[in-house]
Amino acid sequence: MTPLAQLLEAALFSAARPVTVEELQTLDQEASLADVRAALEQLREHYDFDGHAVEVVELAGGYQILTRRAFAAAIEQAQLSVRIPKLTGAALETLAVISYRQPVGRAEVEDIRGVSAGGVLRTLQERGLIEVVGRSEAMGRPLLYGTTSLFLETLGLRDLAELPQADEFTVALQPPRPPMAAEGEEDAAASVPAES
Amino acid sequence: MTASAAPPTTALGAEPGFVVQLDAFAGPLDLLLHLLREEEIDIADIPIARIADQFLSVIHDLGLNQAADYLEMAGRLLRLKAQTLLPRRSEEEGWEDPRHELVRRLLEYQLIREIASWLDKSSERRAGQFARGYLPPPPELPPQPLAIDLLQLLQAVEKVISEISVPVLHRVVPRPLDVEGATKRIEALLEERGEIGWLDALGPERGIAHVLSTLLALLELAKRGTLHLFQRAAFAPMVISRDAPRPAA
Numbered sequence A: 001m002t003p004l005a006q007l008l009e010a011a012l013f014s015a016a017r018p019v020t021v022e023e024l025q026t027l028d029q030e031a032s033l034a035d036v037r038a039a040l041e042q043l044r045e046h047y048d049f050d051g052h053a054v055e056v057v058e059l060a061g062g063y064q065i066l067t068r069r070a071f072a073a074a075i076e077q078a079q080l081s082v083r084i085p086k087l088t089g090a091a092l093e094t095l096a097v098i099s100y101r102q103p104v105g106r107a108e109v110e111d112i113r114g115v116s117a118g119g120v121l122r123t124l125q126e127r128g129l130i131e132v133v134g135r136s137e138a139m140g141r142p143l144l145y146g147t148t149s150l151f152l153e154t155l156g157l158r159d160l161a162e163l164p165q166a167d168e169f170t171v172a173l174q175p176p177r178p179p180m181a182a183e184g185e186e187d188a189a190a191s192v193p194a195e196s
Numbered sequence B: 001m002t003a004s005a006a007p008p009t010t011a012l013g014a015e016p017g018f019v020v021q022l023d024a025f026a027g028p029l030d031l032l033l034h035l036l037r038e039e040e041i042d043i044a045d046i047p048i049a050r051i052a053d054q055f056l057s058v059i060h061d062l063g064l065n066q067a068a069d070y071l072e073m074a075g076r077l078l079r080l081k082a083q084t085l086l087p088r089r090s091e092e093e094g095w096e097d098p099r100h101e102l103v104r105r106l107l108e109y110q111l112i113r114e115i116a117s118w119l120d121k122s123s124e125r126r127a128g129q130f131a132r133g134y135l136p137p138p139p140e141l142p143p144q145p146l147a148i149d150l151l152q153l154l155q156a157v158e159k160v161i162s163e164i165s166v167p168v169l170h171r172v173v174p175r176p177l178d179v180e181g182a183t184k185r186i187e188a189l190l191e192e193r194g195e196i197g198w199l200d201a202l203g204p205e206r207g208i209a210h211v212l213s214t215l216l217a218l219l220e221l222a223k224r225g226t227l228h229l230f231q232r233a234a235f236a237p238m239v240i241s242r243d244a245p246r247p248a249a
Helices: A003-014 A021-025 A033-049 A069-077 A089-101 A106-113 A118-126 A149-155 A180-191 B028-038 B048-059 B064-085 B100-127 B150-162 B179-192 B198-202 B208-224
Strands: A054-059 A062-067 A130-135 A143-147 B195-197 B228-231 B238-241
Touching: A003 A021, A003 A033, A003 A062, A021 A033, A021 A062, A033 A054, A062 A069, A089 A106, A089 A118, A089 A143, A089 B100, A106 A118, A106 A143, A106 B100, A118 A130, A149 B100, B028 B048, B028 B064, B028 B100, B048 B064, B064 B100, B179 B195, B179 B198, B179 B208, B195 B198, B198 B208, B198 B238, B208 B228
Parallel strands: none
Antiparallel strands: A054 A062, A130 A143, B195 B238, B228 B238
């Protein structure tokens, strides 16, 4: 491995969170972003081809060294490490709405899920999975929520673009609600056959 | 769905009974989707009357707090039921299937459910990998370590010390005043000389008790008229005299 790859290995090993390429670049003044990426690739290959039990994973916009899945059961059984706590159904549904509709207010979350969302929004905020990203211009200027980088980290995503596109699901995503009148007219034409 | 040993909460006697654990549902939309699946109903053509009755029977036993999220949907279903039961002229212009909004919400919710389960799988996958040790995120970054040299440190110490106010402590000690002794001394002096100064009266001893004793003795003697205290000019030394001062000194 090159000295730069070794330096990155040390940095990733010591970090408790994914580290971005930009952060890694600051370790070596003479290295360009491309150098850092190349060294990361070298480190990744080193782990892959030399049969290491850890791998370099691209996560939440950065890189992190994680154990390979094959050892999950053993590590958990030995209670060597704490598993990321599982998310409840309500939390997952709320995250689903926020991750696709962000920035989004509480009212819209509640409208889509059909239940009140105050408690689960607070819990998600406490766990650092969502954050307040602004205020709506609507009446009362309600808070708008968005997902955090910890959300990506917890779900093992590189970025939000990695979320599946709506057309990959069996149900097509409905476009954001058009004005009620327009919606009614379109629908009348669509759902009532002309000859009936 | 549990076995129907318990009396089923049916709305209509002819319908198969639903015994539903409501806790298992994430909300009214979830419950509705469940009912539709059970009945194998096409979401685009919901028999509102039947579903509304089933929905009501399921939430019937709920306490009001628990049912709060479900009541709004119950009301919506009942209105839809009424609308669909009303006769309508098929050629009527602008007629809208009243179920449309419900279908849209159900489809949207179903999509959210699918995304949620995708997220669940994704987080499950991530949970199978461990980072190096578990570290709770630091609540706040610790302050930067100090970078100062010895001189700066000493200056800082000096500044701190200079700002400490000296505590003012009084120890009250009774001191013996010897007014009588002073009186005798002054009278003896005035026997010899008709006029003395303050320092003469004070004598060689300069302790605070001695000064006070002398002052008190002078004042007392002046009050009795044994001697006279005066100044020859403003700010001039005090003169202690046996006789009254001569005017126009």
